[in-house]
Amino acid sequence: MAHKKMCSIACCCCSVQDNMKLLKKIVLEPKFICAECGHAVSKKEYLCHPKKL
Ligand SMILES: [Zn+2]
8 A cells, every 4th residue: 555645644633643653753854845734754755745845
């Protein structure tokens, strides 16, 4: 299965808890930001509209 989008993970509090470890890892060194919802992560695969930081 493809990467889950950070955007969809982080918009629901129950999936945030399920994915806390992954979230911590990918937000530690943000390199991309989502132009749509403003989330910042290390890999653009996790964003719906990634933009380089
Ligand atoms: Zn997004």
